[in-house]
Amino acid sequence: MDTKFHRLTTSICSKDSMTTPEPQAHLTHVRTDGSAHMVDVTDKAITTRTAVAEGYVITRPDVIEQLFDATLPKGDALPVARVAGIMGAKKTPEIIPLCHPLPLGKITVDFQRMEDRVRIEALVKTTGVTGVEMEALTAVSTASLTVFDMIKAVDKQATITGLRVLEKSGGKSGDWSVER
Template sequence: MVDITHKSNTHRIAIAEATVVFGSAETAQAIRENRVPKGDVFEMSRAAGLLGIKKTPDLLPDCHPLPIEAASVNYELSDAQIRVEVRVETIYKTGVEVEAMHGASVVALNLYDMLKPIDKGIEIRNIRLLEKRGGKSDIHRN
């Protein structure tokens, strides 16, 4: 695990996204009409994602444990897919990109897990970092 003892605290923000692409045109409709048998996919996946963000250093060997000071999960549902956006903030010596990416991945996997009884063709696409601020170099993508 990289030595960060000499670094100083800065306010760091990372935003990651994941896309869950439906296999069937009915899936978006079932979600909108709240007819998914396993329950409310957005709220359950938010809970899983918030817990997942905090478990990142438990899963990735080189990842420093750090104080997550803000986290949120947002969704954009269209006919073909759900776009998941996860934002994580800390005031610490190292960034939260991997935490945001891991959160996005857990949310996407939970959407997959809850939707697979009604849609066998679901895929997770493009888990990627959208934005990163507060470290040596900032990143901002469209």
């Protein structure tokens, strides 16, 4: 474990942290006294920023068939989940405390049929001073929860898994993607 991080977390969790705060140790959302704060992004460059995230809802093959044939007892789940994912991305700063509100220019939520699961992918794009990884993750999370809600009547053991950022572009840290 990184010793600076260990000292910081020990300081945050100890009674003595009120009198002897440890250095920040490069945790951008934590002040030297251990309290959380929103990062100041006012001096950052405005760039086009994009993030792509994915997640999976695992269920039985017969439920996947109902999901993609729009024959679930609760109705056609995928259009509902798409709209929920878009709404989730737009509401990210309301549910993730330290996220900055962003003017989102593009949000897509897509579904890929697999044998025992549905893969959900979201792309979020903005022009701004901070990235949209959290918005992409929130879009996938919200869409996944909506699919789960719509299939739980026919599969109480469905599972949501694999939530992750696949790629991001823009900003000071540059572009990156995971190997797929």
